[in-house]
Amino acid sequence: MKRIVSLILAMGSIVVYAQDEKQYTLPGVVVTGTGTQHLLKDVPVQTEVISRKMLDNYSGKSLEEILGGLTASFSFNEGDMGSQLQLNGLGNNYVLILVDGKRLHGDNGGENDLGLIDPHNVERIEIVKGAQSALYGSDAIAGVINIITKKHTESGVYLENTSRYGSYNDIRQHNGVSVKYGKWTSYTNFQLQHTDGWQNTADEYTEGTIVHDSKNKTVNKYTNWQVSERLSYDFSKNLSLYAEGWVYGKRIYRPTDGHYPSCDVHTYDLMYRNASASTGGQWKINKTDYLTFDVDWNRHAYYYKYTATTLEDGYDPNGKFTNYFPYFAGQKNLQSDQQRTLATVKGVFYLPAQNILNVGGEFRYDYLNAPMRVVDGKASDWTGSIYAQDEFNLLKWLNITGGIRLNQNGAFGFKATPKLSTMISMGDFRIRLGWSQGFKTPTPKELHYRYLRQMGSKTYYYMGNEDLDAQTSNYWSAGAEYRDNRFTFSVTGYLNKLENMITLVNIPVGEIPVGSTQYLGDGSNEIIPRMYKNMEDAKTYGVDVNLSYKISSELSTGGNYSYLDTDAHVYDPKHDRLNAVTIDGMAHHKWNVYLTWNHRFVPTYRLSAGIYGRGSSKRYYQNDGNGKAYQIWRIATTHDLGKSGKPATYRLEVGVDNIFNFVDRTPHDYHLGTTSAGTTFYATFSVKFNTGKKINHLTTKKDNYDED
Amino acid sequence: MMKIKSLLIAMAAVAATAFTLSSCSSDDDPVNNYTQYQNAVDQEVSAQKQKSGNKKAILLVAFGSTWQQAFDAFDTTKAAYEADSRFKGYDVFVSYSSAICINRAAAGEHVADGAQVRNYYAPNFWLHAFGAAKYDEILVQSLQVIPGEEFTRVINYMKDFANNSLRDLDDEYLSKVTLRLGAPLLTDVDKDVPAVAKALDAVYGSKAKNGVVAFMGHGNPNDYDTYSANVRYTQLEEALQEINPNYYVGTVDMPDNYKQNVGERMELNGIKSGKMYLHPLMSIAGDHAHNDMGGVGEEYWDPMDPESEDNSWFEYFSNKGYELNENESILMFGLLEVAGVRKIWMDHTANAIADEALDEYYHSMFPEE
Secondary structure (H helix, E strand, O other), X not given: OHHHHHHHHXXXXXXXXXXXXXXXXXXXXXXXXXXXXXXXHHOOOOOEEEOHHHHHHHOXXXXXXXXXXXXXXXXXXXXXXXXXXXXXXXXXXXXXXXEOOEEOOOXXXXXXXXHHOOHHHEEEEEEEEOOOOHHHOOOOOOEEEEEXXXXXXXXXXXXXXXXXXXXXXXXXXXXXXXXXXXXXXXXXXXXXXXXXXXXXXXXXXXXXXXXXXXXXOXXXXXXXXXXXXXXXXXXXXXXXXXXXXXXEEEEEEOOOOOOOOOOOOOOEEEEEEEEEEEEEEEEEOOOOOEEEEEEEEEEEEEEEEEOOOXXXXXXXXXXXXEEEEEEOOOOEEEEEEEEEEEEEEEEEEEEOOOEEEEEEEEEXXXXXXXXXXXXXXXXXXXXXXXXXXXXXXXXXXXXXXXXXXXXXXXXXEEEEEEEEEEEEEEOOEEXXXXXXXXXXXXXXXXXXXXXXXXXXXXXXXEEOOOOOOOEEEEEXXXXXXXXXXXXXXXXXXXXXXXXXXXXXXXXXXXXXXXXXXXXXXXXXXXXEEEEEEEOOEEEEEEEEEEEEEEOOOOEEEEEEEEEEEXXXXXXXXXXXXXXXXXXXXXXXXXXEEXXXXXXXXXXXXXXXXXXXXXXXXXXXXXXXXXXXXXXXXXXXXXEEEOOOOOOEEEEEEEEEEOOOOOOOOOOEOOOOOOOOOOOEEEEEEEEEEEOOOOOOOOOOOOOOOOOO | OHHHHHHHHHHHHHHHHHHHHHOOOOOOOHHHHHHHHHHHHHXXXXXXXXXXXXXXXXXXXEOOOOOHHHHHHHHHHHHHHHHOHHHOOEEEEEEEOOHHHHHHHHHOOOHHHOOOOOOOOOHHHHHHHHHHHOOOEEEEEXXXXXXXXXXXXXXXXHHHHHOOOOOOXXXXXXXXXXXXXXXXXXOOOOOHHHHHHHHHHHHHHHHHHHEEEEEEEOOOOHHHOHHHOOHHHHHHHHHHXXXXXXXXXXXXXXXXXXXXXXXXXXXXXXXXXXXXXXXXXXXXXXXXXHHHHOOOOHHHOOOOOOOOOOOOHHHHHHHOOEEOOOOOOEOOOOHHHOHHHHHHHHHHHHHHHOOOOOHHHHHHHOOOO
């Protein structure tokens, strides 16, 4: 606690300001695809938006729930090792998650921790598929998710509290304090997420049979918390600066009452400690042109927190390597510490003849400290890149946006990745064509990591591969869209062709590098070796369809559908042939639908109610069976209380998720279609208080795609 | 300018604070952990020595397992040693060399119910504890099947112990203690291989008269085939076939002796159909035995890739047209559960007590030492 107080005090001594905050809060505007502001209708790069209104109505408890429930392109399978996010068939590794334009950092097995994002502090989410944007790095091979957080520009003091409680002791806390005084703005955010976890089945495949009293949970108990602070200061009309930082902690609790050493006995929990510090600013050169600069340091440290005596790799008192270094309950042991330093500069210039030029550069340094998981304990990597992108309104009905990003990596050299999009406008119709190249170098983990991981009754040995090549991609998309005040329809086809795609594949034990201490055994316990390998070829292709219709000012409906197929091969040296590889987690069909209704009964009470459905066909995996098809329906209600213009407003959200109680009770150790616990209930209460002027947080908008 | 300066100071403060907050100060003293753990083992051994009054110890070393059937097999083996008059006066201990298996066995096993907890400490901890308790004689019996990679580790533990690697044992005691090493099951090609063949035939002879009995050993990939110990599998098959040509021995990982090679040899011998039985050739029946050998069902059979390594022996041979039946054909016993085979390990222990010259064998493996 002392530490948190000292952090806040330290931050209190800072001089600061905000980046281009205003651009993020303009109504109906998106920024992700091009880095410049566009009305959603006219954005040259196809962008999908989850608006504040949709977020409020849906009342998602986490980013996983929001993205999974309000789009058809994402799927998740929450587990100890992260959310298993997929966007159009490609995993989190290929998806760039940005928070206000800044890369989310830190991964486990390629999975970002989405708990770093406070779901109650999200203003809007923009999704751009493929490596279409030159701005954010060519490693966004599957796409970019830009989470735009709420900005509080009201004068005076602004306070808010959101408390959510749901089944399985699901607790979400969000507290925000914003103070604007003169040229200063401070925003402090605290969030907490907790669940006791749940067990959909006590059946587990182990010891050659199915046991019926396994203690393993479907989703384990966890708690995570985050404190963040952002201070900004307006030096002048043209120059503003900010500094921000946060700390985050998470612990995943695993059952300690297991009876089967072969599957449900665990001797440690998983623990994370993350932190970030960044600073930057914006300089307005003139009315339209500006420069921004940011320096950002991030840390993601991963520990085992022991719950029973555990022998681990380590060094004995003589300094000699041993497989049997003991840790006792309550102690922790660092598994990996990923640190990243990122410096970016960006400039936007409005040029003559309808050109907007966007230029910038980025330098990124990654450092990995993993004493027992990397040979020599440490690894590092750097990438520098510069980019230029021009939006050219050649004709009134024709926009061409072209960009190039030049990437230089410390180990893998140089690669230029061009991007080109075209938009043809005909009244309310838009046709968008896009082509982009992506480039992604292997991560230090993919190159150097080696560790044993027990999953249920199986022990996997994961190996990095120092012979990996960089991955490149070509993404093509073609889309047609119709959008008027009431009706939106779009259909987009895409093909993402990856060369040297890196994936984990099972390998024969004979391929485990010699000298590896992990290859042991007389056959009593099987170790399944898996290694990162470049695939010979891999492609994902599909069609996304979006539809929304405003039936009346109070009633809206819509839905999304996503079809996906994949095709990938890896070379099998033993048999000298190409083997087809399943891209783990792939499902052919995914969909979601919604129907929302809202009505203001009296000036002080407004009701919104919605029904939401989502589903997926069977999900395919290399090992441990396929995930079952599922569909899940949800009813959400929102009750806005209080009069607009008053300092305090209140909101109550009550809902039922998975109303038809779909539960995947496939025994443990096999893949699930969904980890949903079945029917769950939640209630959220929010209070917002503001001493200054302009505090109407009640929505006035009329369409799900409109902004407040 | 002042403002920029204070901004810089402030940013440094944020970074420093965030760093401090996220760094977990290391309050775990590694030396102390190690010593603390060793002390617990020392105490357990010392209590046992005091209770039994024995001056000699036998340590049975296996890779380990997390399966109940394996725990039972080790219990039975330990009990067999304790009941054998040849080992009277010895305290018997079981050791695992797999850290994962040690961890889980100690933490699981119905701890919450107050039921039995099995501490299969790693060999180095047991040996140190024997030294601290000053047993006059220490005999380490390898429970490995072939003298391969695992066996070298057993030898290395003994060397570390003899060299007082932690420097806290009594050197005078160490100069006097008698150290003995019991060889793995298939060490001697002339004695052990025919003896194991005979012991297996004593149990499965009647089955071999009805059909093929195929044993599945582990084997090592070429790069891990320490002292070319893989050859014992081939030699065992030859010895078994001298008794009855219906016996076959294959492996999971030994090159040119996979299930496909077993199938080819059977066909060459004219066995293209008929009954078949499968038996693990491993000290205990664990993951490999249940999955790679005895896995039944579509999960263990890929019709698109019949030669896949992931196909189980049961499915592979069933699909080749042999008669296999889930209830009768899978003989799911580890070798420690076959009394006649277990006896050969115990004979090795007895031979070690009788000062069988393992020295020569040992030195030929490590000429540089």
